Amino acid sequence: MSEDPASAPPPRRAGSIALRLAAAALVSTLIAVTAGGFALSHAFHRSVEAAFDQRLEALHRALVAALRVGRDGAIGLDRGLGDPRFDQIFSGWYWQVEEVGQEGMTDEVVLASRSLWDQTLDVAGTPGSGPAAVRQIVDGPTEGVPLRLVARTITLPDHDGPLVVAVAADAAEIGLETRRFDRLLILMLGGLVLVATLLTLVQLRWGLAPLRRLSGDLDAIRAGRAARLDEQRPREVLPLVRAMNGVLDHDAEVVRRARAQAGNLAHGLKTPLTLLAADIADLPEERRAAARRQIDAMRLIVEHHLTRASAAANAAVIGARTPVAPVAADIARSLERMFARRDPPLAITVDLAPDLESRGDLDFRGERQDLEEILGNLMENACKWAAGRVRVSGAAAGDDMLLILIEDDGPGLTPDQARAALQRGRRLDERVPGSGLGLSIVSDVVEIYGGTLALTASEELGGLATRVTLPRAEETGRRRR
Known part of the structure; x- marks a missing residue:
């Protein structure tokens, strides 16, 4: 059972090559830029955290180096750490020194930065000694503000018992710096995507220019301004151009042969009809008139069909x-x-x-x-x-x-x-x-x-x-x- 043409679905449009290439380039660029952005952001976050911890380590070493035991056995500093935030109350930067009590638990804060005021840092457990410091995230004196802490157990000459020295800073500074970097990264990558998209469009326009010229040349052939396509084309388009020229040449040859056959047929038929018209001169008048009418009718039919065949061949001529x-x-x-x-x-x-x-x-x-x-x-x-x-x-x-x-x-x-x-x-x-x-x-x-x-x-x-x-x-x- 044949399908009704009226009910058949309309043919799907092939779409635009330039649009496909632009979409593919945009998707590829977005994937590459997104992956690269995440990698850069992660690497920067790790770098900021490492730099923050190194700064805490440096401050911790400076604090240990500044600790002194007085004649009365009290622990103090012989110099400051050089950062005024340790003197600002609840500034987010703190240090403290605790004595280790019995059973290895910290007991009493013997010295602390002015920024802690009347609060203390909660160091979980007793950190080890040596170069391996303990890094923790602890609650600061200000509610809801986490601190990144470095602590180490040390001993001082002329002082009985070990001491836990801790330096802590507001971990939000890491987030602030990384967010600032992320915003800048998003702006830069967004600009990169925009520039890449514009360059892709320029590249597509330049790359597809031979196809647009080919379309214009086909329109010129259709309008009669040209007979064939110029074969000075890029290698990728040249086979198509040669194939189109082959089709045009074949059509022209078919039309030429059709015209020649129509002319030969006209000549072959008109000559016998002319001879018949001359041969009926000896017939009686009544029969001569009837024969002439038939010959005229045949001549008109031949002329009609030859004209129609010639018009059909001419209509097929492109351009x-x-x-x-x-x-x-x-x-x-x-x-x-x-x-x-x-x-x-x-x-x-x-x-x-x-x-x-x-x-x-x-x-x-x-x-x-x-x-x-x-x-x-x-x-x-x-x-x-x-x-x-x-x-x-x-x-x-x-x-x-x-x-x-x-x-x-x-x-x-x-x-x-x-x-x-x-x-x-x-x-x-x-x-x-x-x-x-x-x-x-x-x-x-x-x-x-x-x-x-x-x-x-x-x-x-x-x-x-x-x-x-x-x-x-x-x-x-x-x-x-």
């Missing part, structure tokens, strides 16, 4: 472009000579798109011979029926179509007659010479090119108005984006 005004002017001059003996004289006016000078030329996207076939039949038909005036005008109909209007001041047609006139071989008045195939051939050629043909009443001249829409060639110098 065909024909200016409308010169073709209409040439046909008008020929018709004026053809109807020169008419009384009253026939006036043919060609007024094609006078308001489009600023927007480019009015060009037909097709072969000249097909435009001549269309305008020739329609303008000749208008001249046959006109009382004295025929006017050809035109204008753009949207971005890709053109409208040609052929009017006369003749008797015109009723709607029923207009429909009948487009039927193949139908003649509305046998007194006017013609085959009756002209409008039918025009209708077929217009249909092959995707246009329309309509017969209406002329509002200004009062006769017949033939409206033809045909594909319009792209304006000279314009490029599609």
Whole structure:
């Protein structure tokens, strides 16, 4: 069971190569920058902690070096530590010295920094002696403020029992410095992502420029400004360009052969028909007239199908472009000579798109011979029926179509007659010479090119108005984006 085309899902759009590459580059940059940012932030945090601990170690060694035992056995400092924060109450920087009591537990604070005021540092357990200090996070004298503490057990000459010397500082300073660094890192990495994105867009624009030029060149071929693609291309695009040129050359060869075959067929058929027309001269009058009618009918059928086949081949030509005004002017001059003996004289006016000078030329996207076939039949038909005036005008109909209007001041047609006139071989008045195939051939050629043909009443001249829409060639110098 075949699927209903109307119910089939619409085809998915392939999207943009530039957008895909930009998205991939942005995602890769974000991943790399994020991973690098976390690594830098972690390394900086560890570095700040290590530097903070080294500073506490240095202060601890300075404090131990400054401790002295007085003559009365009291412990004191023979010099300050050089940091005024130890003298500011609850500044976040503290030190204290405790005696180790019985069973190895700290007992009494014998000396402390002024910043501790009436508080003490809670050193858990008894730290060891030697270079291995104990680092702890303890509660400070200010509620909710954790301290980073370094403590070591030492002994002093002239003093009985060991002492626990501790130096502590506000651990929030580490967080403050690391947060400041993180903010700066985020700003720098964000700027790096922005710059990388802009550079990626510039790189993509520069890298995809050959594809944009290729698109513009294809538009030039479609508009008739070029026949083939220039093969001076980057290596990556050159195979595609050569393949496209191969297709264009193949299509041109197919059209050339079709035209040659149509010409050969026309010659091969018209010659026997001409001989038959000459051979019936000896027939009786009645039979001669009947044979002539059949020969004329065959000739018209051959002409009709050859014209349609030629138009179909021409419509397949990529880049065909024909200016409308010169073709209409040439046909008008020929018709004026053809109807020169008419009384009253026939006036043919060609007024094609006078308001489009600023927007480019009015060009037909097709072969000249097909435009001549269309305008020739329609303008000749208008001249046959006109009382004295025929006017050809035109204008753009949207971005890709053109409208040609052929009017006369003749008797015109009723709607029923207009429909009948487009039927193949139908003649509305046998007194006017013609085959009756002209409008039918025009209708077929217009249909092959995707246009329309309509017969209406002329509002200004009062006769017949033939409206033809045909594909319009792209304006000279314009490029599609």
